[in-house]
Amino acid sequence: MPGIKITRRTVLTSAAFGATVLSVPFVRGARAAGGVVPKGKMTLAWHTNIASRWLDPQQHDGTASPDNFLFAIHDGLIKNLRDNKYGHLALAEHFDFPADAKSATFRLRAGLKFHDGSPITMEDVKWSYENYRGSSAKVLHEKTKGVTIVDDRTIRFDFTEPFLDFPILMGTGNLCGAGWVVPAKYYQQVGKDGFLQKPIGAGPYKLVSQVPGSKLVLEAFEDYYRPVHIKHFEIIGVPEAATRLAMIEREEADILYLVEGQLIDRIKKNSKIMLAPVLSGSWWLEFPGFQDPKNPFNDKRVRQAVSLAVDRKAINEAESGGMGRVSGNWINNDVEDALDWPEFEFNVAKAKELMAQAGHPNGFKVDWLTVVPNYFSRGERVISQLKAIGIQTRLQTMERGVYLKKMEGGLKEWPGLQIIMNATRIGGSWASWYEGMFKCGGFQGQDMICVKDLDAKFDQYQKSFNREERKKLAEEIQRGILENHYFVPVFRHAFVNAIGPRIKAAKWQDVFPTITSGYAYPWEDIELKEAAAAQK
């Protein structure tokens, strides 16, 4: 397993290279870090408006949007980077997480600085953790007995009970921001609102100016401990997909996020632009209220028939230009303990047979099929595929805010017989997926999905401190969902981005190397082609 290795006592992973180079005195950061002088300018066309709170790790909202910005401006003790899910050593050069999971110790690199030139102290780390109030703050603070500054580069966290998820929370940039260090004195001085205007961090890029919501102007931070290749970095919020595309064609933008469905095929023809189809959210069908014996989806054979009737390959082709993945499990395999599962079969004949066995030889009528807005076309495709087994339904569209409100409202918001084509992408561990999407009473499970025996096993999982037992339970629960077709996984769609001709890249993975994210970080590693770097 990449990331943090845990042996009987402790394992220290170290970033020897960075640490040694940085410890050479009288050499300034940028040059010290690999002899690279940052040059040129890169522009990113971000696909929505830019919410200011994303610039502050202290207010991490638990979603996969802040990490794009945190990875530029800020830095964490450990983080997800490239193929490391959460254990990449960033500000820390050693991370020590004993097998009993009752404490964790970080030792920081020497000579670390914030953008304003002030050194990163242990007080900053401690304050950032203790005052963190974003997503998962409660569980972190409840389980933490104390934070001790051991010496001027070492800090230890003690827990009230074994805290196996601690490294995941600390190191996953799209989950939680408690491990990301802000300058404590400055933060208190300007307040949380002031901080959003002029955030100061320890990341590879410092903020020069911003138009809140639509533009960030960044500049390479010379004292960063890793080489930063591009001097000027602008992030512009461009909500309209067609405009983003025009920008990259005109080289006004170098990287753009989110090329949608039908555009993908056409861009493939433009030899100057490279597509970067990052595997992203997982899509599945669910049957709200199926636990009710009167609901036709209560019959496992019917759910299985639905699964057999879904032509996943065709959906992937049409919706993600074939660049998504037809996955077995609905839980992405880039999180802890996700179960590998073979691809589901597509077999309409068998599906019809099962429908007949279940007493629906001619199918039945479903009131609505609702799909996560605004991905309506994939809902339409599923509807036309289900017709083959006699399930007749119509597409229900709604605006995103309304959809989320209805999901939170539970079964009463979904009267009659309904199918939901739901999707998500959650970082961290499989348990967050289960808890958020499947668990009875959970964030989107609510009272729509209630499978008592699996929920009981999940409670047992959460109470357990035994790694072996947890692993076993994780597998049993996921198997239980998939074998019973409680959820019908459809595919993992591609979050398709594009890379313009000025960026140096042999393949798209050079620019999008981080497997746990759809974004192009680490930013400091991106390089311009020489001609582009020389441009003013």
Next chain:
Amino acid sequence: MTQFIIRRTFYALISLFILSVTIFAIVRLTGDPVTMLAEPGARAEDLDRLRAEWGLDRSWPVQYLTFAKNVFTGDLGKSFNYQMPVSTLYFQRLPASLQLALAATFISFIIGIPAGLISAVKVNSAWDNAGKVVALFGLAVPGFWLGLVMILIFSVWLGWLPTSGQGGILHLIMPSVALGWYFAASLLRLTRSSMLEVMRSEYIKLARLKGLPGYVVIAVHAFKNALIPVLTLAGINLVVMINAGVIIEVIFAWPGIGRLLYEGIFQRDFPLVQGVVIQAGIMIVLINLTIDILYAYIDPRIRLAK
């Protein structure tokens, strides 16, 4: 007159009150901003913490009173997403929106007014019809599509203009045409009708009798007098363009107030939406009030009417 002003001001305040209640209620009826941000990774307690922080755990009347009280002191509240005072955000974005709106007003003038003049002077001629079609075109084509077609032609194919964003005068051309053209039609109609009215008036007839050549009369006298209602309309259009140029600002990634509003709507950023709408409402109500008072000043009969 004083009584008239007081009464009108009172009406304006009531309108603003209704406006504020309407916008306050409809933003709240459409969803929960906390749900909007919370992807499943967030826990229930995180959501509650946010609700408390944003004051959403209080009852609606309490929230409304706080909002109304703040508006009176010039405080539009704090945006959920930006965590900045809405008025700060508003004034940060105002220059960009004002720039676009002024340019668009200019475009609407150079399309709408000549078309209106021609069609008033040459009623039912080919010129009249051509002018009308040109001016109405901006209204007959959805702005987002016009914007994209322009980007395609002038940026992607011809490479003459930058696709989007704020910058020099070149950045301004496409968005202001797309926005201004829409408003040209209303200017055309008003210019035409007020020109026709003025030209039928006694003193123009008199001027003609004095033997001045027709075109001079039109140009000098008629136009000058017809201009007052036209400018009034342009003022209201300007306010709308500043505050609600949502679609054009989205298409051209223009960092103005319209985009602020657009994002606020879809993120359920209650204070932001309320603030921008109230701000726009105050401007429009103020303009209307001023016009009412000015007209009453000019024409005493109006004072007596309700």
Next chain:
Amino acid sequence: MAFVTEQTRAALAGSAPILAGLRRRWLRLAAGLPVVPLAILIPFVLIAVFANVVAPYDPTEPIPGAKLFEPPFWADGANPAALLGTDFQGRDILSRLIYGARVSLIVGVMGTIVAGGVGTTLGIMAGYLGGWVDQVIMRITDAWLALPALVFAIFLATMVGPSMWNIIIILGAVYWTRYARVIRGEVLSLREREYVKLAEIAGASSARVILRHVLPNVLNSAMVLASLTIGVVIIAEASLSFLGVGVPPPEPAWGSMLADGRSMLMVGDWWLTVLPGLCIMMVVLATQLMGDWLRVRLDPQLRNL
């Protein structure tokens, strides 16, 4: 626009008086009819009414085996079965345009009727009843007029959920205010007329006076406003589609076709948006020109509107 010529009048003079009267009225109206707008509108209305007869395919279902076909149908890689090409779901564009005429015209006309109905009713009530009724209605009208129309529509759309009929009601709810204001003004001046006063003195009930004397006299203004509103409503529907809350798929409204296909414009799939765009443009232009004509014809008071 030219009235009926003297020759026509002379020609008509020989007919039986009643018939002549009727014919004269009809001819007077017909002679000035705007040819171009009608030449556009009549075919569109016919197509909308007979969509199920005219359309070669089901607009919501892919042509079997079809994928994206580029028009014109005689070009390489095109499908002669789809005259105007197909969209990404393999659906026939021509059929979608034909059914789209139905959806868009229903939205435009019905939205206008709702707006006009509500606005005219409230305007008459405000103007005729006066007093606190007038105050309440007019203050709400003023307040809602100051609300950006599109913003209001988006919120209503998110509240009730998008469907064709909801969109109609929403746009009606947004655009009634301008009717209320204009109609109220008209009613105020009507109340000063002799015949209305006489009817009141004669003891006619309010309802009777409104129905007999007020309503018929404000209908012309309402008609003119309506003809100008249809286009605005059609465009507003398109804008709502752009913002993701318009007429929901798979229903083919021109506005949603335009919104769905817009990003493809940049990569050269022009027919997905240029064709519905042209349809919208022609219909809106035609209704606006009709409105201008009606304004001059029907309503001397609004001639200067």
